[in-house]
Amino acid sequence: MRRIVVVGGSIAALTAAESLRAEGFEGQVTVLSEEAHHPYSRVPLSKGVLAGRQDAESAMLPPPGEDIEFRTGARAVRLDVPGRMVTLADGTQVPYDGLVVATGARARRLTGGNDLVVRTLDDAAALASRLAGAGSVIVVGGGFLGMEVATTCRALGLDVTVVDLVPPLLRLLGPWLADLAVAAARDHGIRVRVAPDGVEIAGEHYLRCGESVLEADVIVCAVGDLPNTDWLRDSGLPLDTGGGLVADACCRVAPGVVAAGDVVTREGRRTPHWTNAVEQGRAAATGLLHGASARPYRPDPYFWTEQSGLDIKISGELPLTGPPEVLAGSVADRSALLRWRHDGATATAVAVNHRLPVVKLKRLGAGAPAAAATPT
Amino acid sequence: MSRIVVDVERCEGHGLCEQTAPEVFRLDDDGELHLTHEEVAPERESAVAAAVRVCPVAALRLQP
Numbered sequence: 001m002r003r004i005v006v007v008g009g010s011i012a013a014l015t016a017a018e019s020l021r022a023e024g025f026e027g028q029v030t031v032l033s034e035e036a037h038h039p040y041s042r043v044p045l046s047k048g049v050l051a052g053r054q055d056a057e058s059a060m061l062p063p064p065g066e067d068i069e070f071r072t073g074a075r076a077v078r079l080d081v082p083g084r085m086v087t088l089a090d091g092t093q094v095p096y097d098g099l100v101v102a103t104g105a106r107a108r109r110l111t112g113g114n115d116l117v118v119r120t121l122d123d124a125a126a127l128a129s130r131l132a133g134a135g136s137v138i139v140v141g142g143g144f145l146g147m148e149v150a151t152t153c154r155a156l157g158l159d160v161t162v163v164d165l166v167p168p169l170l171r172l173l174g175p176w177l178a179d180l181a182v183a184a185a186r187d188h189g190i191r192v193r194v195a196p197d198g199v200e201i202a203g204e205h206y207l208r209c210g211e212s213v214l215e216a217d218v219i220v221c222a223v224g225d226l227p228n229t230d231w232l233r234d235s236g237l238p239l240d241t242g243g244g245l246v247a248d249a250c251c252r253v254a255p256g257v258v259a260a261g262d263v264v265t266r267e268g269r270r271t272p273h274w275t276n277a278v279e280q281g282r283a284a285a286t287g288l289l290h291g292a293s294a295r296p297y298r299p300d301p302y303f304w305t306e307q308s309g310l311d312i313k314i315s316g317e318l319p320l321t322g323p324p325e326v327l328a329g330s331v332a333d334r335s336a337l338l339r340w341r342h343d344g345a346t347a348t349a350v351a352v353n354h355r356l357p358v359v360k361l362k363r364l365g366a367g368a369p370a371a372a373a374t375p376t
Numbered sequence: 377m378s379r380i381v382v383d384v385e386r387c388e389g390h391g392l393c394e395q396t397a398p399e400v401f402r403l404d405d406d407g408e409l410h411l412t413h414e415e416v417a418p419e420r421e422s423a424v425a426a427a428v429r430v431c432p433v434a435a436l437r438l439q440p
Contacts, residue, residue: 011430018426041434061429062438065422274432278392302390304432313388357389357407 001097002027004288005086007076008102009033011041011274012261014061015281016100017068023289029068032086032094034075034103037121038063043274045124046148047306051155052128056121076103079235081254098256098288101232101245102281105225105262105272110140110201115221118149127220131156134217138207140199142168142192146222147181147307150190153220154308161191161216163199163209168192174319177312177350184308184334225272227263240265249296250287251280260284266299275302301348301366302358310334313358315365316348327364329354339364377415379439380424384409386435393436396427 004020006013009031017029033039040059048054064070078087079099086094107117116127131137135158139150142164153160162168168185169178182192197210201221207214227244237253238246244265251258260280262272276299283297303314320340327349329336335353342348349365380400389407400420402410416424416438428436 014429015426018422018429021422022426039429043432044434058434062425065425067422275390275392278430357403359389359391359403359407 001025001289003096004029004098004100005094005096006031006100006102007086008100008104008261008263009035009039009070009072010102010104010261010277011039011061012104012277012281012284013100013102014039014064015278016102016258016260016284017064019282019285020289021065021067023285025285025289027097030094030096031064031068031070032074032076032088033070033072034089035120036073038070038072040121042119045121046118046145047152049121049124050118050128050131050149051152056125059121076231079232079237081235081237081257084256096256099258100284100288101237101253101257101259101263102261102284103228103231103263105227105270107221108224108226110199110221110223115201116218117221118145119225127218130218131158134158136160136216137218137220138163138214138216139220139222140164140201140207141222141224142166143172143222143224144169144303144305144307146220147185147190148305149220149222150185151188151307151309154189159216160189161193161214163193163195163207163214165195165198167194170319172318174321176323177320180331180334180352181307181310181312184310188308190308225262227265227270229263240268242270244270247284250292250294251284251297252287252291256288258284258288271299271301273303275300300362302362309353311351311353313351313356313361314348315350315358315362315367316340316346317342317366318348320348320350324350337364377417378421378424379414380411380416380428381437381439382409382411383435383437386433388433388435390432392430392432393427396430397423400424401427 039061075089107119109115137153139146139162195209200208202208245259247259247264261277286294324338324340327337337354338350340348347368393401
């Protein structure tokens with residue numbers, strides 16, 4: 001292999017590119033990013049950047065080394081797998097010997113494309129400027145992102161309502177932890193409205209929920225993300241029904257093609273989280289260079305969120321059923337170290353406003369000795 | 377030579393830096409981060425930049 005092309009410009013793409021070098025690949029490495037910006041982290045976008053506490057500069061990631069070519073504004077529109085060729089929006093053809101697909105995901109939108117979302121740096125900047133003159137906001141979607149955006153809007157002094165078809169965080173976390181977080185949200189002054197009959201954006205300031213219509217200065221959508229695989233439609237690469245690119249345990253997709261990050265579906269699901277993007281980026285690099293002899297990637301289920309005055313860190317599988325063991329602290333004070341044990345001797349550990357190094361949390365949760373003892 | 381700056385308040389002991397550049401970053405049993413070198417030698421520059429980049433909470437910075 002002489003030339004490896006990485007399509008994508010975020011943390012999975014960069015990690016894959018650097019990992020190729022770390023693994024001793026000496027050929028050409030080219031990263032094609034569609035965004036105009038240099039690489040940045042999405043993590044602070046819903047928090048500090050949106051709140052105006054952090055400028056965009058603080059979200060920027062260290063650029064890749066000089067032995068990696070990083071192209072901005074390079075949007076891939078087509079892939080020819082047998083011909084090993086990526087075509088860009090401007091018609092440029094980029095040949096490769098090895099390909100890493102790390103095109104991530106985009107915000108799902110409820111209307112044709114005008115809804116305000118929080119996915120890219122530009123999205124966050126656009127939303128921040130709209131919030132600056134606003135008094136009220138409706139956040140559609142009660143997942144991690146929606147609740148984080150709601151929290152930030154509250155901190156800006158706005159009147160905030162979160163609307164979802166189901167109680168916020170319920171599907172993600174399970175009832176016990178979702179209840180705790182929603183109670184904290186209400187105490188934080190965030191209104192929560194469940195609209196089982198569906199929601200529909202009915203103009204810039206109106207949201208229809210069943211029979212009633214809610215009004216706010218700004219409506220933000222945080223209703224999930226969609227994998228960026230439109231450019232792969234005709235490639236013959238395996239896409240699942242949700243559009244995710246199907247990869248194996250070593251992140252391999254097809255001969256000469258690997259994938260990493262939010263774009264990937266593995267064992268029937270996507271896991272669009274930071275830790276996962278980093279670990280898949282590494283695994284994709286080794287999978288591409290070493291093929292079947294590469295070490296399979298083992299997912300590390302680790303999630304964190306900051307919302308409504310809660311700092312929640314989770315190691316282990318979700319959602320959670322039943323009440324937890326309280327290992328430290330107090331649930332009433334919303335500061336506790338919690339653990340759920342599952343069938344099969346695995347566990348999920350959760351720290352709520354409880355400072356504990358993440359490596360220790362993982363020893364109690366996904367990395368608990370019982371779980372680690374399962375055959376690898 | 378650039379220097380590594382750790383924001384100790386932000387560091388939560390995720391350990392991704394250690395996985396990326398174990399010769400420079402080390403977490404002890406309590407999850408506390410230690411640097412074996414604060415100054416980054418030129419041959420380690422890219423590994424350290426990669427480690428700084430993967431920090432989920434942006435607790436690491438490279439100072440020129």
